[in-house]
Amino acid sequence: MSVLVVGSIAFDTVETPHGRREEMLGGSATHFSCAARYFTDVRLVAVVGSDFPSEGLEFLRSRGVDLDGLQVREGKSFRWEAVYHGDMSQAETLATHLNVFRDFSPVIPESYKDSPFVFLANIDPDLQAEVLRQVKKPVLVAADTMNHWIADKKESVRKLLASADAAILNDAEARMLSGEASLPLAAERIRSYGTKYVVIKKGEHGALLFSGQTRFALPGLPLSDVRDPTGAGDTFAGGFMGRLAQLETVTESALREAVLYGCTMASFNVQAFGVEGTASLTRQDIDRRLEEFRNLVRL
Amino acid sequence: MSVLVVGSIAFDTVETPHGRREEMLGGSATHFSCAARYFTDVRLVAVVGSDFPSEGLEFLRSRGVDLDGLQVREGKSFRWEAVYHGDMSQAETLATHLNVFRDFSPVIPESYKDSPFVFLANIDPDLQAEVLRQVKKPVLVAADTMNHWIADKKESVRKLLASADAAILNDAEARMLSGEASLPLAAERIRSYGTKYVVIKKGEHGALLFSGQTRFALPGLPLSDVRDPTGAGDTFAGGFMGRLAQLETVTESALREAVLYGCTMASFNVQAFGVEGTASLTRQDIDRRLEEFRNLVRL
Numbered sequence: 001m002s003v004l005v006v007g008s009i010a011f012d013t014v015e016t017p018h019g020r021r022e023e024m025l026g027g028s029a030t031h032f033s034c035a036a037r038y039f040t041d042v043r044l045v046a047v048v049g050s051d052f053p054s055e056g057l058e059f060l061r062s063r064g065v066d067l068d069g070l071q072v073r074e075g076k077s078f079r080w081e082a083v084y085h086g087d088m089s090q091a092e093t094l095a096t097h098l099n100v101f102r103d104f105s106p107v108i109p110e111s112y113k114d115s116p117f118v119f120l121a122n123i124d125p126d127l128q129a130e131v132l133r134q135v136k137k138p139v140l141v142a143a144d145t146m147n148h149w150i151a152d153k154k155e156s157v158r159k160l161l162a163s164a165d166a167a168i169l170n171d172a173e174a175r176m177l178s179g180e181a182s183l184p185l186a187a188e189r190i191r192s193y194g195t196k197y198v199v200i201k202k203g204e205h206g207a208l209l210f211s212g213q214t215r216f217a218l219p220g221l222p223l224s225d226v227r228d229p230t231g232a233g234d235t236f237a238g239g240f241m242g243r244l245a246q247l248e249t250v251t252e253s254a255l256r257e258a259v260l261y262g263c264t265m266a267s268f269n270v271q272a273f274g275v276e277g278t279a280s281l282t283r284q285d286i287d288r289r290l291e292e293f294r295n296l297v298r299l
Numbered sequence: 300m301s302v303l304v305v306g307s308i309a310f311d312t313v314e315t316p317h318g319r320r321e322e323m324l325g326g327s328a329t330h331f332s333c334a335a336r337y338f339t340d341v342r343l344v345a346v347v348g349s350d351f352p353s354e355g356l357e358f359l360r361s362r363g364v365d366l367d368g369l370q371v372r373e374g375k376s377f378r379w380e381a382v383y384h385g386d387m388s389q390a391e392t393l394a395t396h397l398n399v400f401r402d403f404s405p406v407i408p409e410s411y412k413d414s415p416f417v418f419l420a421n422i423d424p425d426l427q428a429e430v431l432r433q434v435k436k437p438v439l440v441a442a443d444t445m446n447h448w449i450a451d452k453k454e455s456v457r458k459l460l461a462s463a464d465a466a467i468l469n470d471a472e473a474r475m476l477s478g479e480a481s482l483p484l485a486a487e488r489i490r491s492y493g494t495k496y497v498v499i500k501k502g503e504h505g506a507l508l509f510s511g512q513t514r515f516a517l518p519g520l521p522l523s524d525v526r527d528p529t530g531a532g533d534t535f536a537g538g539f540m541g542r543l544a545q546l547e548t549v550t551e552s553a554l555r556e557a558v559l560y561g562c563t564m565a566s567f568n569v570q571a572f573g574v575e576g577t578a579s580l581t582r583q584d585i586d587r588r589l590e591e592f593r594n595l596v597r598l
């Protein structure tokens with residue numbers, strides 16, 4: 001089954017203790033697609049500027065990503081610049097130039113409207129809601145958000161989550177949105193807005209899944225070569241949603257496996273800059289890493 | 300098989316966002332014993348002052364802890380005072396009065412010398428080594444340490460670990476001792492000193508086990524009612540060593556299960572002040588929590 005992602009495509013300039021890269025292909029929709037495409041068809045809705053190079057389009061297209069929903073607008077593409085210090089647990093944003101992304105208004109092409117799996121990456125919650133008005137009864141809608149929207153549009157975020165099936169947030173966002181310091185209490189609170197599943201990403205410490213009766217947790221895979229954490233959260237979402245779309249079901253065991261796939265794809269992402277870590281994996285690479293993860297937690 | 304613990308018995312005064320307790324029974328040997336005693340016989344070596352109340356001895360004795368190795372010295376017992384803020388991830392020590400613990404010189408009674416499992420809780424690494432000279436070929440020796448000894452006696456700590464089988468450290472200690480920020484690299488470095496197994500405790504984020512070929516990780520059990528983390532590390536060690544002693548073996552699968560038991564006992568510990576959380580559990584309480592943990596990570 002296909003998965004639709006609505007999010008950003010950006011050029012990222014990133015410096016970490018392991019190096020610096022300028023104007024790498026990035027953005028939430030890019031990172032998501034680079035992970036999800038191993039498991040299912042990906043339909044992308046985003047906007048780029050007239051400066052966006054054909055190599056960028058070719059990169060995505062060659063990976064099987066459907067670009068019918070990509071808007072090309074007069075002007076410059078979204079650019080983001082950040083530096084990570086020390087243990088790289090937090091990005092210090094140096095510059096955000098939204099450019100054409102500032103007026104992004106997602107339009108879902110007719111051919112995408114029946115998408116059974118929908119991922120609303122971090123954009124204005126009112127625009128995320130706008131997407132949901134355009135699609136027809138998806139099997140599962142998952143939404144991300146960020147501190148900025150929680151601070152400025154908390155009610156919109158809550159309303160959006162009420163009409164989504166799953167919230168995929170990091171620990172700081174879950175705490176900020178719910179006002180609860182304890183993650184199980186935060187998840188309970190967020191579920192009370194109306195969303196069935198809450199997935200909390202904890203970076204190097206793994207991920208948690210809360211549904212009604214079920215709690216599932218995976219530790220992070222211990223890695224000795226983390227180089228750039230940019231996009232790890234969207235890569236997680238790509239693995240998570242991609243696997244659910246591939247399994248064509250949202251049972252408890254499918255959700256657990258989806259978290260494993262999310263963590264697995266995120267582990268590739270952080271080992272290299274930008275999408276270098278996920279761009280060109282073989283099925284064997286992924287299977288080996290999945291097996292490594294299963295062994296890590298085997299009791 | 301019996302487990303021998305050499306460590307401290309203290310009176311702890313602790314304040315957390317959930318309350319304050321004065322002069323609770325605490326110390327590494329106490330927390331360790333309160334967890335390990337559910338799984339095996341515990342032999343304790345520690346020192347208390349002449350002010351130590353008979354209720355304290357009775358508390359431990361009634362839990363089956365062998366006190367033949369407990370020294371009672373003229374003077375006051377060890378006292379520690381600390382406050383935890385916010386998410387309680389770090390204790391701020393307000394006062395440390397070593398009192399009789401300052402001149403603690405562990406003497407292993409004849410009846411303890413054949414102890415097959417030995418846990419060297421955090422004391423001067425030269426004293427930990429002294430203990431190892433007194434015991435006869437244990438099956439497994441595990442050692443803890445702390446930042447203070449790593450800063451002041453790093454060579455002694457390394458030498459001690461070379462003659463122990465397992466290091467049980469928290470993430471900050473592992474990083475400080477090894478000089479490596481990445482935990483898998485830190486574990487590799489610590490194993491290079493000569494210790495076979497490295498267990499890294501990550502508080503609310505669970506625990507990691509590294510041996511030659513094997514890496515094992517458990518996430519933390521999501522808890523909504525953490526009240527006092529004091530002693531969680533020693534409680535983990537009690538569950539870990541207690542389970543190994545009960546299984547009478549140190550195979551890979553036993554080690555994995557021991558980490559599960561350690562995390563499980565630590566989860567009880569943090570839900571209440573001092574040893575309130577572990578003092579009076581039933582076998583059913585423990586079995587239920589173990590099952591909850593297994594379900595949490597089941598793929």
